[in-house]
Amino acid sequence: MFKKIAKFIGLGIAVLAVTALFMRQEWLMSFQLGMQNKFYDYDLPSSEIVVVAIDEKSLEEDRLGLFGQWKRSYYADAIEILNDADAAVVGIDVTFPDQSSHGSGDDAVLANVLEKYDNVVMASRYYFEDGMKVIQWPNNTLMSADPSLGWINVQLDGDGFVRSLPLFAASKNETIEAFSLALSRIYLNVDPVDYRIVGDEFNFSDNIVIPTITQRDSQTQQDVHSMYINYFAEPNRFTHISFSDVLDGNFIDKRGNPIDFTDKIVLIGPTAIDLQDDYLSPVSQGVRMPGVEIHANNIQTIITKQFLRDQSTLSLWITLLSFLAINIILFSFLKVRFAIPLVLAEVFGVLVAGIVGYEFRIFVNVIYPILIIFLSFIGTYLVRFIMEQKDRKFIEGAFGHYVNESVVKQILQNPNMLELGGAKRDISVFFSDIAGFTTISEGMEPGELVSFLNEYLKEMTEIILKHGGTLDKYEGDAIMAFWNAPLAQHDHALNTCLAALESQEQLVKLRKKWASEGKPEIRVRIGINTGDAVVGNMGSEDRFDYTAIGDNVNLASRLEGINKQYGTGLIISEFTFKEIKDHLICRELDLIRVKGKNEPVRIYELISKKDAAKKDVTEKLTKFAEALADYRKKNFLAAKKKFEEIKDDLPSQVFAKRCDKFMENPPAGDWDGVYTFTTK
Numbered sequence: 059m060f061k062k063i064a065k066f067i068g069l070g071i072a073v074l075a076v077t078a079l080f081m082r083q084e085w086l087m088s089f090q091l092g093m094q095n096k097f098y099d100y101d102l103p104s105s106e107i108v109v110v111a112i113d114e115k116s117l118e119e120d121r122l123g124l125f126g127q128w129k130r131s132y133y134a135d136a137i138e139i140l141n142d143a144d145a146a147v148v149g150i151d152v153t154f155p156d157q158s159s160h161g162s163g164d165d166a167v168l169a170n171v172l173e174k175y176d177n178v179v180m181a182s183r184y185y186f187e188d189g190m191k192v193i194q195w196p197n198n199t200l201m202s203a204d205p206s207l208g209w210i211n212v213q214l215d216g217d218g219f220v221r222s223l224p225l226f227a228a229s230k231n232e233t234i235e236a237f238s239l240a241l242s243r244i245y246l247n248v249d250p251v252d253y254r255i256v257g258d259e260f261n262f263s264d265n266i267v268i269p270t271i272t273q274r275d276s277q278t279q280q281d282v283h284s285m286y287i288n289y290f291a292e293p294n295r296f297t298h299i300s301f302s303d304v305l306d307g308n309f310i311d312k313r314g315n316p317i318d319f320t321d322k323i324v325l326i327g328p329t330a331i332d333l334q335d336d337y338l339s340p341v342s343q344g345v346r347m348p349g350v351e352i353h354a355n356n357i358q359t360i361i362t363k364q365f366l367r368d369q370s371t372l373s374l375w376i377t378l379l380s381f382l383a384i385n386i387i388l389f390s391f392l393k394v395r396f397a398i399p400l401v402l403a404e405v406f407g408v409l410v411a412g413i414v415g416y417e418f419r420i421f422v423n424v425i426y427p428i429l430i431i432f433l434s435f436i437g438t439y440l441v442r443f444i445m446e447q448k449d450r451k452f453i454e455g456a457f458g459h460y461v462n463e464s465v466v467k468q469i470l471q472n473p474n475m476l477e478l479g480g481a482k483r484d485i486s487v488f489f490s491d492i493a494g495f496t497t498i499s500e501g502m503e504p505g506e507l508v509s510f511l512n513e514y515l516k517e518m519t520e521i522i523l524k525h526g527g528t529l530d531k532y533e534g535d536a537i538m539a540f541w542n543a544p545l546a547q548h549d550h551a552l553n554t555c556l557a558a559l560e561s562q563e564q565l566v567k568l569r570k571k572w573a574s575e576g577k578p579e580i581r582v583r584i585g586i587n588t589g590d591a592v593v594g595n596m597g598s599e600d601r602f603d604y605t606a607i608g609d610n611v612n613l614a615s616r617l618e619g620i621n622k623q624y625g626t627g628l629i630i631s632e633f634t635f636k637e638i639k640d641h642l643i644c645r646e647l648d649l650i651r652v653k654g655k656n657e658p659v660r661i662y663e664l665i666s667k668k669d670a671a672k673k674d675v676t677e678k679l680t681k682f683a684e685a686l687a688d689y690r691k692k693n694f695l696a697a698k699k700k701f702e703e704i705k706d707d708l709p710s711q712v713f714a715k716r717c718d719k720f721m722e723n724p725p726a727g728d729w730d731g732v733y734t735f736t737t738k
Contacts, residue, residue, distance in 0.1 A: 062445070066386050069441050073382055073433045081426060088217050090425040093409075095219070097416035100341040103291035104358040108145075108322050109298045109350055110136065111312075111329040112152075116301040125333065130158045130168040130200075136304050136326060137171050137178055143309070143319035147244045149179045149237060151210060151327030151335075151350045154196045165199035172203035179240045180205045184227060193229055206244070208237030212337065212352060213284055220337045220352055222271060222284040225260055226253050238356035245323050246361060255283050266360065269367035286366035288359040288419070289340055293347040294329070296354050301326065323357055325350050369415065369422045378430050385431065389438035394497050397435060404431050443496060480594025485542045485606060486554040486586060486634060487614035488527065490518065490561065492535040493581045493622070501578065510577060511535060517564055525557035526550075530605050538615075540606050543593040551588045551637035555664055558584045558628050559642075583627055585618030586664070587611075588634040609655070616652040617661060620735065624648070624663075625708025632660035643671050645679045646686065647709060651734040658732040663709070678704055689713060690731040694720045 080086055117125055122132065133150060140148050158164035172178055180200065184193045195201055212223045226235045233253045235243070239262065243250065248263035260268045260283065271284045298312045309317040327350025328335045336346035339355075359365060381404065389397050408427045415422030492498070492514075499507050515532060522529055522539045526547055530538040539557075541550035561582065569579050589610030596605050610633075617629045624647060635644055644662040651658045665675065685700035698717035704710040716733075 065441055065445070066390055066438070069437045070382055070386055070434075073430060073437055074378075076433060077378060077426060077430050080429060086425045086429065090423060091215055091217060091219065091221065093412060093424050094221070094421050095340040097413060097421070098289050098341050099416075100289050100292050101295075103296045103354075104362070105297070106321075106323055106361070107296055107354045107357060108317060108319065108324050109296050109329070109348075109354060110140075110301050110304050110324055110326040111298045111348075111350075112301050112327060112333065113298070113329045114331075115303075117330055117332070119302045122302065125328075127159045129160050130154065130164045132301075132305060133326070134168045134171040136301065137175060139304055139307065140319055140324050141175055141177070144321065145177070145319040145324045146321045147177045147179070147241050148175075148324045148326065149181075149208070149241045149353070151181050151237065151325060151353060153181050153183060153194055153210070154200055155194045157197050157199070162199055165197060169200050169203040172200065172205045176206070177244055178205060179208050179237060179244065181210045181237055182207045182234070183210050184229075185211075206240055207234050208240035209234055210237045210349065210353070212349070213282075214337070218338050219342075220287070220339055220347075222286050223352075223356060225268065225270065225283050225285055227282075236356070238353045239360065241323060241325075241353075242357050242360040245357075260285070262360065266363060268360070269365050271368070285356075285359075286421075287339075287352060287356045288364050288366050289355045290358050291351070291355065292341050292343055293336075293339070293345045293351060296351055298329070323354075323361075325354055325357075327353075364419060366419050366421060369420055374423050374426065377427050381427055381430050382434050385434035386438050389435060390442070393500055394439065397439070401431055401435050480592040480596065480607075482590055483543045483593045483606075484550075484589065485540045485591050485593060485610075486551045486588045486637075487591065487606060487611050488522070488537070488539040488541075488554050488558065488584065488586055489615045489618040490537045490558075490582050490584045491618055493583055495535040495580075498578050498580065510572075514568070514580070517568060518561055521560050521564060522557050525553045525560070527554065527557055528604075531603070540591075540593070540611075543606065544604070549637075551586075551634050552641055554586050554588075555630065555634065555638050555642055556667075558586060558664060559666065562627055581627065583618050583621035583629075585614050585616065585621065585629050586634050587614035587617060587631040588637055589613075589631075612654065613652065613659065616654075616735075620650065620652065620661065623735070624712050626663050628664035630662050630664050632662070635660075635662045641668060642666070643668055643675075643679075645682055648686075649690075649730075649732050651732050653735055658730075678707060682707070682710060685710070685713065689717065692720075692725070692729070 112125065116122065122128055133152075137148055137150075154165075154168075172180070180196050182193065182195050184191055186192065195207075196205065209224065209227055211227075212220045215221055223236055223238070225239065226233050228234075234240075235250070235253075243262075246263065246266075248266070251261050251263065254260075255270050255272065258270050258272065260270050262268050268285050271286065272281050273284065274280070275282045297317065299309065299317055300312070303310060309319070311317050327348065329348040329350065335349045337349060337352060339347040339352065341347075385404075388400065392400070405428055408424045408431070412422045412424040502510065514535070515537070518537055519529055522537070525541075526545070527539040527541050528543060530540060541547055541554045547553060561584065565580070565582055573579065587610050589608075591606045591608035591610050593606045594604065596603055596607065613631060617631060621627060621629050626647070629647065630638075630644065638644075643665040645665060647661045647663050649658050649660050665671075665679070681700060681704050685697050685704070688694075688697035688700060694717040698714050698721075701710040701714040701717065
């Protein structure tokens with residue numbers, strides 16, 4: 059008992075170590091960020107914020123000219139007009155690093171207006187070039203007016219989304235806040251405080267505390283303090299008015315509603331697609347958000363105090379440890395059929411916690427708890443399986459005298475076969491396995507399981523030997539056999555397939571018998587491949603087996619497992635199909651690349667003998683072939699419809715789902731129809 063407990067304790071330590079490694083390397087953070095995208099409530103843009111959009115309409119105004127050559131006086135006029143309309147604060151999300159193309163006098167007009175009003179914030183930004191921080195200020199004429207400044211920098215996450223922005227950054231002479239913070243400070247009429255982070259918080263004012271995220275900048279190796287942007291609106295949902303309409307005094311928004319600028323926060327910035335000042339946001343819904351609206355969302359975050367923060371590290375680790383301890387204890391004795399619903403319930407609970415957490419403006423980490431749930435589930439049952447295998451050794455040993463009877467006869471005739479070594483031979487390889495055998499075995503007493511497995515293997519072995527196969531080995535419930543060695547067989551591929559068909563036919567009879575006896579119903583998956591392999595005695599002089607090895611043997615094993623992906627029972631390779639196509643009915647399933655192989659292989663489902671073909675089966679195969687042809691032509695919609703018309707056919711269901719995925723994420727232009735499996 060102590061050894062058993064020690065193994066589970068060791069498992070817990072291993073799972074924690076793996077989880078800690080994932081967290082340190084942030085390998086799954088992209089999934090976490092993707093989940094966070096689903097949590098935002100984005101249908102409440104503030105009525106206190108108005109965007110004066112440099113939009114397509116403004117760009118098309120002949121009197122304004124090309125955007126890059128707009129007069130600075132246009133902005134001066136806009137500021138005057140907005141202040142006359144009693145706007146509370148005006149932010150210009152446009153940098154003016156160069157002198158106006160209309161001369162310094164044009165810049166002077168804007169500078170004079172900036173001196174006149176103290177409620178205007180100009181944009182500046184910084185970037186890194188050759189490891190050095192470069193700051194882009196408004197030009198010297200505009201800076202002479204000593205305007206209020208704000209950084210317009212945002213942060214791109216690894217997936218290209220903007221979820222946060224830097225709070226402040228030091229210039230050569232002073233510390234400057236983010237554009238949205240500077241505007242909010244004027245609007246709320248609060249004085250600046252020390253630019254320090256204390257306990258992951260920034261005291262924006264006496265009564266506004268902003269939760270912060272601290273990250274190490276890879277270029278400067280300095281800490282960058284940021285805040286989450288709480289997105290309140292999808293792109294283009296804030297009140298918009300064209301820049302040209304403001305200049306005309308036509309205060310009508312894009313929906314035709316009158317605009318009152320009194321006490322409003324007004325942002326002037328580009329929204330036209332051609333100006334390319336837009337980003338992916340968590341609420342984009344496929345539409346990029348103008349940068350000026352990102353600042354608008356952050357302003358709303360500040361003035362409403364609806365700040366977002368991450369779940370604390372302590373609470374996350376408490377959650378992880380709780381799941382780990384509880385799951386290992388429960389899974390150590392629960393049967394799989396009871397454990398799976400528990401796992402699903404836990405995952406559902408974690409996702410609900412994520413949703414509820416957002417209601418309290420906390421990003422609950424859902425990915426790492428789900429990771430530890432699955433790791434504890436898989437790990438515990440793997441440990442149980444390994445321990446139980448020791449108790450089942452006697453089952454496998456009990457069948458040793460059944461193995462390779464034909465080889466024994468050859469040894470009696472030619473004792474030299476006992477020498478180690480092998481020869482290259484063209485063979486057909488057969489692999490079979492009972493689907494879900496571990497679950498079945500857990501529901502039976504050892505004695506009952508031995509009797510059941512004995513009966514199954516006896517029936518299957520007799521069929522293999524009847525068709526001239528060489529039984530290589532049993533591995534629990536799995537069977538490996540091959541044809542054309544040691545005795546040469548002309549039709550070895552056909553004999554292998556006939557053995558497989560008869561095995562499935564015999565299983566139908568056995569299932570009826572077992573059902574009457576209250577025994578479980580089993581399904582068997584078979585994979586067959588034909589090709590060269592090394593066949594002979596492998597091992598040491600004291601212990602060896604007559605067996606086959608090589609890539610073609612491995613492919614047969616892979617094909618047995620591939621059945622699970624298509625819901626089939628008999629899969630053969632194109633190499634076997636070539637040998638038996640004139641005698642047996644098959645349907646082409648797919649062109650695949652199995653794990654460990656670079657070259658694709660065409661696979662077929664073995665159906666029946668030709669003289670046993672049924673009309674409805676033939677029709678189904680014809681429809682499937684038509685659908686498969688459309689699929690390979692990338693006509694995924696047409697293919698899906700045809701696959702869905704084929705009723706009660708699992709491969710068709712698989713392809714229909716695959717068509718859905720390809721319609722959402724189309725394959726590359728050079729796609730050759732090959733489906734690659736990354737697992738065995």
